[in-house]
Amino acid sequence: MLRQAFLACIVILAARGVDARAEAPPMPMLEALFVPEQDLTVTILQREANWLQGLEGDIDPAHPNYLHKDLVTADDESWRGAGWQSINHLMSDGTPKIHVEETPYLMRVGAVRKTADPKISYVRVFESCAPFYSYVAIGPHESRLFKAWQPIDDFSCYTFYIHFDAERRLDPEAIYRNWGHRTAPPDYKTVYNNANMHLQSRSPTRQNVSGINGAAIQDLAMQESMGPIYDRRQEHLGFSDRAVIFYRRLMLRLIKDNEEGKPLPAQDPALDFQQRGASFTMPADRPWQEVLKWQQEYERSHPVAVPA
Numbered sequence: 001m002l003r004q005a006f007l008a009c010i011v012i013l014a015a016r017g018v019d020a021r022a023e024a025p026p027m028p029m030l031e032a033l034f035v036p037e038q039d040l041t042v043t044i045l046q047r048e049a050n051w052l053q054g055l056e057g058d059i060d061p062a063h064p065n066y067l068h069k070d071l072v073t074a075d076d077e078s079w080r081g082a083g084w085q086s087i088n089h090l091m092s093d094g095t096p097k098i099h100v101e102e103t104p105y106l107m108r109v110g111a112v113r114k115t116a117d118p119k120i121s122y123v124r125v126f127e128s129c130a131p132f133y134s135y136v137a138i139g140p141h142e143s144r145l146f147k148a149w150q151p152i153d154d155f156s157c158y159t160f161y162i163h164f165d166a167e168r169r170l171d172p173e174a175i176y177r178n179w180g181h182r183t184a185p186p187d188y189k190t191v192y193n194n195a196n197m198h199l200q201s202r203s204p205t206r207q208n209v210s211g212i213n214g215a216a217i218q219d220l221a222m223q224e225s226m227g228p229i230y231d232r233r234q235e236h237l238g239f240s241d242r243a244v245i246f247y248r249r250l251m252l253r254l255i256k257d258n259e260e261g262k263p264l265p266a267q268d269p270a271l272d273f274q275q276r277g278a279s280f281t282m283p284a285d286r287p288w289q290e291v292l293k294w295q296q297e298y299e300r301s302h303p304v305a306v307p308a
């Protein structure tokens, strides 16, 4: 299935009028490709939205505080089954400072949140790899989520949700419960769609802000309900859209660069594709890009007990 996503890259090249078979880049050595099958949970979700419209949700680090907020159950409790207790840290500050930088792969987004201690920040870093791969920020010892956005046409796409964990066996049922993205072939469509308003309910028994069950379906509802390609000419973007603005400008520049013969990102054979989304607390006066180092130091000093 990952190969299927990779083929979409070739489709994009073909659409731009180049001989894709002659110029197709080598298969990127993405970490998820080397994870044993029993340690993976892969879900494909077809959505009625342009792939870029969907991917922009990945690079907006502020939206989880609102769209994915639980009202009754503590967020760390509701996400525990999927192994994402760090979600609770994220919910402590709904106005993160957003930083963005270009990388040899594409771009990196940092969201810096306040904590009760002014000397400590909670930092989440998202890594993006061209043409359409996302490394979602995860906390220490948490399961990883790698996503791929495969265009079907201008108005629809497949999103691949690839969950894996190097340290413990995944609980697929808990993951499906948190994300709501269980689908089946041949079309990989979900029962939640525009026609039924993604089964949104304002019943008091629905325990989250959106009234929609499952984080993937909450995202889906935002991305489909605006129409498959939203007319952006009248947009008024703000500070929380900083990464989206950066991304759009970067894409336009890269297209121009490529037309002038410059290489696209993530094509350098020297790249090792050892990317990782990260989230951890760290000294507020240190650069946000250090968060992975701080997280990995914590993981080394607090190893996970492996069940006998």
Ligand SMILES: [Fe+2]
Pocket (backbone or CB within 6 Å): 057, 063, 064, 067, 068, 215, 219
């Ligand atoms: Fe989301």
